[in-house]
Amino acid sequence: VTWYKDDFVIATTNNYFKPSVEASDRGVYTIVISHQTGNLSLNYTIYINFPPVVTLISETSGNGVTVTCQAISYPEIQTISLSLIDGPSINPDINTNIENTNTLDFKSTAVHTVPDCPNQRYLCEVQYDGSEQSEELEICQEAPSITSLQVMEVNSSGISVKLVWVLSPPQQEGFEIQYEIEYRVVDGSFNTINVSLDIEEYIINNLTPDTEYEFRLKGTHPMAGEGAYSNTEQFTTSTAPNISSFQINEEGSTNESVLLTWMLLPPQSSPVQYEIRYKARGSDTFITLIELLENESFIVTGLSPGVEYEFRIRSKHPLVGLGAYSLNISFVTFSAPQSPPRQVTVRRNMTKIHLTWQQSNSVASYDVRYNTTNTSPQITSVDTNSFTLNNINKSLSYYFSVRSRNQWGTSRYSSIVVYRQMKDTTTPILVNITQIQLSDTEVIIDWRITGEDEVSYIEITIHRVTSSSPGEVELYEIYSLTVNNTSTIAQCFNGLNDSDIYQFCVVAVSRDGTRYATCEIRTTTTSDTGLRNTGDCQRVTSQSPVEEVIPSWAIIVIVVGSVVLVFLIFGGCGLYFGLKRSKKGEADFETPHGSFDKLPQEGGLHSINGNYPYPPPAPRAMSPAARNCMNYRHNNHGHHLDWQGVTAV
Numbered sequence: 054v055t056w057y058k059d060d061f062v063i064a065t066t067n068n069y070f071k072p073s074v075e076a077s078d079r080g081v082y083t084i085v086i087s088h089q090t091g092n093l094s095l096n097y098t099i100y101i102n103f104p105p106v107v108t109l110i111s112e113t114s115g116n117g118v119t120v121t122c123q124a125i126s127y128p129e130i131q132t133i134s135l136s137l138i139d140g141p142s143i144n145p146d147i148n149t150n151i152e153n154t155n156t157l158d159f160k161s162t163a164v165h166t167v168p169d170c171p172n173q174r175y176l177c178e179v180q181y182d183g184s185e186q187s188e189e190l191e192i193c194q195e196a197p198s199i200t201s202l203q204v205m206e207v208n209s210s211g212i213s214v215k216l217v218w219v220l221s222p223p224q225q226e227g228f229e230i231q232y233e234i235e236y237r238v239v240d241g242s243f244n245t246i247n248v249s250l251d252i253e254e255y256i257i258n259n260l261t262p263d264t265e266y267e268f269r270l271k272g273t274h275p276m277a278g279e280g281a282y283s284n285t286e287q288f289t290t291s292t293a294p295n296i297s298s299f300q301i302n303e304e305g306s307t308n309e310s311v312l313l314t315w316m317l318l319p320p321q322s323s324p325v326q327y328e329i330r331y332k333a334r335g336s337d338t339f340i341t342l343i344e345l346l347e348n349e350s351f352i353v354t355g356l357s358p359g360v361e362y363e364f365r366i367r368s369k370h371p372l373v374g375l376g377a378y379s380l381n382i383s384f385v386t387f388s389a390p391q392s393p394p395r396q397v398t399v400r401r402n403m404t405k406i407h408l409t410w411q412q413s414n415s416v417a418s419y420d421v422r423y424n425t426t427n428t429s430p431q432i433t434s435v436d437t438n439s440f441t442l443n444n445i446n447k448s449l450s451y452y453f454s455v456r457s458r459n460q461w462g463t464s465r466y467s468s469i470v471v472y473r474q475m476k477d478t479t480t481p482i483l484v485n486i487t488q489i490q491l492s493d494t495e496v497i498i499d500w501r502i503t504g505e506d507e508v509s510y511i512e513i514t515i516h517r518v519t520s521s522s523p524g525e526v527e528l529y530e531i532y533s534l535t536v537n538n539t540s541t542i543a544q545c546f547n548g549l550n551d552s553d554i555y556q557f558c559v560v561a562v563s564r565d566g567t568r569y570a571t572c573e574i575r576t577t578t579t580s581d582t583g584l585r586n587t588g589d590c591q592r593v594t595s596q597s598p599v600e601e602v603i604p605s606w607a608i609i610v611i612v613v614g615s616v617v618l619v620f621l622i623f624g625g626c627g628l629y630f631g632l633k634r635s636k637k638g639e640a641d642f643e644t645p646h647g648s649f650d651k652l653p654q655e656g657g658l659h660s661i662n663g664n665y666p667y668p669p670p671a672p673r674a675m676s677p678a679a680r681n682c683m684n685y686r687h688n689n690h691g692h693h694l695d696w697q698g699v700t701a702v
Contacts, residue, residue: 057083076103079127079157100157105130105179109190120190122163122177129159131180138174138189197221197230197272199283204268206319212260212290216268218253218283234270239287262370265289293376294321294368301364301384302350308358308387308461314350315366315379326369329353334361334383343369358461359388389462390416394438394455399472400509400564401445406472407564408440408453416457422466425449434458482507484561484571493551493579495590499543500559500571508561511536513544515593518554518574528556532593545584548593549577 056064059080063069071078079101085094105126112119122135163177178187201219206212220230234246234255248255260266268286273279297316305312317325324347330339331353344351356362363383368376394410401407408421421440424430426449433440445451454466483503490497496515502508512535516528532546539561549555558572 055085055087057085074101076101076106076127076158079103098157100127102127103158104184105161105181105186107177107179107186107188109175109177109188111190119164119166120175122175122188124161124177124179124181124186125158126161126179126181127158128182130161131182132178133161133163133180134178135163135165136176136178138176196278196280197274198280199270199272202268202270202283202286204266204286204288206288206291207256212262213256213258214260214266214268214288214290215254215256216270218270220253220272229275231273231275232270233273234268235282236266236268239265239267260290262290262293291319293370293374294318294325295376296366296368296379299364299366299379299382301382305352306384306387308389309356310352310354311356311362311364311384311386312350312352313364313366317349317368327351327366328369328375329364329366331362331364333357334363356386358386359391361385387415387459387461390457390459390464392457393464393467394419394457395467397453397455397467397470399453399470401472404445404565405441405443406445406451406453408442408455408470410438410455410467412438413457415459417459420456420458420463420466421453422455423451423453425451482561482563482567482569484559484569486557486559486571486573489557489573489575490584491575491577492584493577494549495545495547495584496549496555496557496575496577497543497545497584498557498559501542502539502561505539507563508539509564509566510562511539511541512558512560512562512568514558514560515546515549516556516558517550518556532591534591545590546593547590551577551579553577 054065054067055062056066056069058078060083069082069084079099081096081098083094083096085092103126105124107122107124109120109122112121120135122133124130124133161179165175175190176187177190178185198221199218200221203217205215205217207215216234229249229251231247231249232255234248234257235243236246236257237243238261246255246257255270257268266288268288269282269284271280271282294317297318299313299315302312302314313329324345326343326345329342329344329351332339342351342353353362353364361383362385363381365378365381367378370376390413392413394413397408397410399406399408410419418434418436419438419440421433421435422430423433423442425446440455442451451472453470453472454468456466457464481504485501485503486498487501488497488499490499498513502511512533514530514534515532517531519527519529534544534546536544554574554576556572556574558570560568560570562568
């Protein structure tokens with residue numbers, strides 16, 4: 054369904070509703086209903102009664118000034134009259150020139166012509182359906198006056214200015230104003246330009262550059278007569294166009310050329326001649342180029358890579374001559390990297406060598422050259438400041454050097470870095486927590502690491518140990534700190550809760566990613582003596598549940614009340630377990646299997662029953678291999694360990 058009004062679409066709904074109507078809503082309305090079997094359309098003409106719309110206009114002609122009164126209405130008006138205000142009526146009660154314009158409205162006119170143009174006001178009156186409507190028009194106003202005269206320089210032939218002004222009263226349609234425009238050099242004689250204009254602006258050409266002028270004008274109405282001169286405005290013409298925003302476009306420059314760009318003020322429509330000068334830093338002689346350019350850019354060629362140049366430019370006007378120089382700008386042309394990468398270092402493990410160096414500016418990639426004692430040099434390109442050589446032969450020495458590369462070339466190679474052949478034996482990594490000092494909110498952890506040279510970095514984790522229900526224990530990681538300085542042997546933390554149980558772990562991560570750890574569980578308590586001064590403490594803030602993983606092997610010591618648990622966890626499933634405990638009101642006693650048990654490797658179940666003063670936390674910190682083959686659980690009746698036998702423990 055489509056609705057049309059006078060052949061224009063107005064709606065595509067089943068119903069068309071307009072809550073209120075105006076005179077412009079009159080017309081022919083059509084509805085078209087489209088169906089796959091065909092179309093159907095219906096037309097309906099809506100007539101709207103509306104009062105007269107009265108307009109009063111004046112036009113000049115050879116006979117003088119014609120004043121026309123026009124009224125459009127529906128239904129037609131009864132009378133229309135045109136008269137002078139405070140004067141006799143002219144053609145009173147005219148209704149003989151009434152026509153039906155488009156069957157929807159009627160247009161009526163009353164016309165009067167006067168031979169001259171005195172300052173007069175006319176009144177058009179219309180009678181319609183027992184009421185009256187009128188419109189007034191003032192013609193042949195007083196002589197025009199010029200206000201708000203402005204002078205501005207424009208881009209035209211030679212040195213040109215544009216005059217812009219305001220005519221008061223506004224210029225009437227059909228009347229052309231005759232202007233007398235005068236200008237002169239200050240203290241000189243006026244030059245006069247007489248011109249008829251229907252706009253309020255004019256351009257004066259061929260002025261002298263860098264000269265102070267005065268401008269004024271007046272207007273004459275063809276009927277109302279001559280007006281007075283405007284105020285006199287002064288303006289100084291400029292010299293050659295000025296250079297603005299002079300700069301280097303780096304994207305358009307190369308190692309042997311520089312793209313210069315600028316702005317010309319005022320802009321010019323025709324090609325402009327420029328004088329471009331440049332020299333290398335330290336030189337006393339400028340090289341001068343004279344170029345006729347259409348665009349405000351130029352490429353200086355024939356430069357040397359990696360040299361600092363100084364540039365300046367000025368315009369040359371065909372009438373004015375040379376303008377002022379721009380500001381000097383400097384730029385170092387692009388070049389290949391001037392020096393090789395610095396701080397080239399080598400790290401290794403049993404199977405690979407990792408090379409790193411300091412990142413360089415303006416470098417796209419690096420070439421790594423390496424060889425052994427019995428091979429030819431090989432070159433590999435990388436786009437980062439590191440390189441890893443895998444599957445090394447530890448019985449050979451390796452020699453490395455690195456150079457920087459960009460689109461303009463390469464630097465020289467760095468000094469050769471030698472990686473000597475590895476010894477057959479390496480120092481094992483052992484982590485030992487030597488001391489933990491606690492207060493109510495702070496802890497200081499001291500540790501020592503054997504095999505420090507094989508350690509890449511150290512991690513310290515702190516877990517809060519909680520019991521959500523009897524027999525259930527959870528670990529919440531509340532802080533984790535990475536220590537890159539492997540010679541660090543102590544760290545302070547604050548923000549702990551008083552009288553809470555925490556697990557503190559020190560993890561040494563080897564260069565091949567293996568993790569070696571020791572963990573201890575302690576309870577914070579109020580300290581009378583305080584802790585030693587260790588400098589700034591790390592603030593412990595976050596608290597999220599986590600299951601800590603410590604690969605390879607670990608020593609875990611758990612102390613809760615009078616219960617001591619010692620765990621040595623290896624990558625396999627062999628486990629040494631020792632327990633000493635006491636019940637309330639009973640003497641200490643050993644486990645049924647002795648104070649230090651070695652559990653059988655072939656697998657089985659080992660249980661130690663009895664109630665404890667507080668259920669100790671489950672040791673979830675174990676290696677991935679141990680996690681796959683050993684289960685630990687506990688409840689109010691004791692602790693249970695079961696495991697599977699594995700080979701090569």
